[in-house]
Amino acid sequence: MAMQILSGQSHPEFAQQVNERLGTSTGYPGLRSSRFSNGESIVEIKNSVRDGDIYIIQTACEPVNEMLMELLITISACRTASAKRITAVLPCFPYARQDKKDRSRAPNTAKLVANVLEVAGCNHVMTMDLHASQIQGFFNIPVDNLYGESTMIEWIQRNVPLDDVIIVSPDAGGAKRAARLADKLRVDLALIHKERVVANEISRMILVGSVVGKVAIIVDDIADTCGTLSVAVGVLIDNGAKDCLGMVVHGFLSGPAIERINDSALSRLVVANTLPLPPKAQACGKIESVDVSGVFAEAIRRTHNSESISILFR
Numbered sequence: 001m002a003m004q005i006l007s008g009q010s011h012p013e014f015a016q017q018v019n020e021r022l023g024t025s026t027g028y029p030g031l032r033s034s035r036f037s038n039g040e041s042i043v044e045i046k047n048s049v050r051d052g053d054i055y056i057i058q059t060a061c062e063p064v065n066e067m068l069m070e071l072l073i074t075i076s077a078c079r080t081a082s083a084k085r086i087t088a089v090l091p092c093f094p095y096a097r098q099d100k101k102d103r104s105r106a107p108n109t110a111k112l113v114a115n116v117l118e119v120a121g122c123n124h125v126m127t128m129d130l131h132a133s134q135i136q137g138f139f140n141i142p143v144d145n146l147y148g149e150s151t152m153i154e155w156i157q158r159n160v161p162l163d164d165v166i167i168v169s170p171d172a173g174g175a176k177r178a179a180r181l182a183d184k185l186r187v188d189l190a191l192i193h194k195e196r197v198v199a200n201e202i203s204r205m206i207l208v209g210s211v212v213g214k215v216a217i218i219v220d221d222i223a224d225t226c227g228t229l230s231v232a233v234g235v236l237i238d239n240g241a242k243d244c245l246g247m248v249v250h251g252f253l254s255g256p257a258i259e260r261i262n263d264s265a266l267s268r269l270v271v272a273n274t275l276p277l278p279p280k281a282q283a284c285g286k287i288e289s290v291d292v293s294g295v296f297a298e299a300i301r302r303t304h305n306s307e308s309i310s311i312l313f314r
Helices: 012-022 064-080 109-120 133-138 149-159 172-185 227-238 257-263 293-304
Strands: 003-007 031-035 041-045 053-057 085-090 124-128 143-146 165-169 188-198 201-208 215-223 243-251 268-272 287-290
Touching: 003 012, 003 293, 012 053, 012 293, 041 064, 053 064, 053 293, 064 085, 064 109, 085 293, 109 133, 124 293, 133 143, 143 293, 149 172, 149 243, 149 268, 149 287, 165 172, 172 188, 172 215, 188 227, 201 227, 215 227, 227 243, 227 257
Parallel strands: 003 053, 053 085, 085 124, 124 143, 165 188, 165 215, 215 243, 243 268, 268 287
Antiparallel strands: 031 041, 188 201
């Protein structure tokens, strides 16, 4: 069963990095996408996929709906072209923040995405740092949730003296992620209790723990408008932190995000390259991107060869 890497339009640079690490350049990218004048997506698979082990790389960047539709069409086209196994490689899972019914008439859109991926013909999903691990339970097919924390740990060890470091979770939902990182680095942990009135708007934050004289590293899975990040930095500086850094896996950095980063006391924001950085973010001197394509490349290689993936995170 031959392996093929197909790349959608969402993040071709990331797909190219994965492809180079795997050494599967023959026929890459193997996919041509375009649109009718009314916006409908057209997908053309250039090479035969019959009996192939197909990996389609598509992330949740803007425009999210178009990228998701392109992925579904590609999966369906591969299925009808007799592909043996189709894996959707989603560095950032679309609609992951809508993962529960937490109010009346609220949609569970993450489950809807899971359903349509299966109906389209997907046999396997590979993603990174799901917003909530329960999303894996929305599927009736295997889901591999990879982690970017090993890359984060390497960056911290290279760039920050560990004697001064304290890991900070900006909300209760990320406490487990931050605690795991703090344990592996053998440093202290602090938590910020966050209250929201409406989405993307913080009402107040309360710090639990001492950050006096410490380099506070705020760890989160998503940075969208950076409202949480900018307010958290202010809280930490007011409570005696000597420096603040941010580390996030998925950097959407939409709306006023860059202005908030520049106006804050944040010295650096480190983001994984699961999403392409917007032009304004690329021009921002405070933002640094770290490469996680190696994690995906190794996970793809191990999946293709029927080897264990969990060993990557021990």
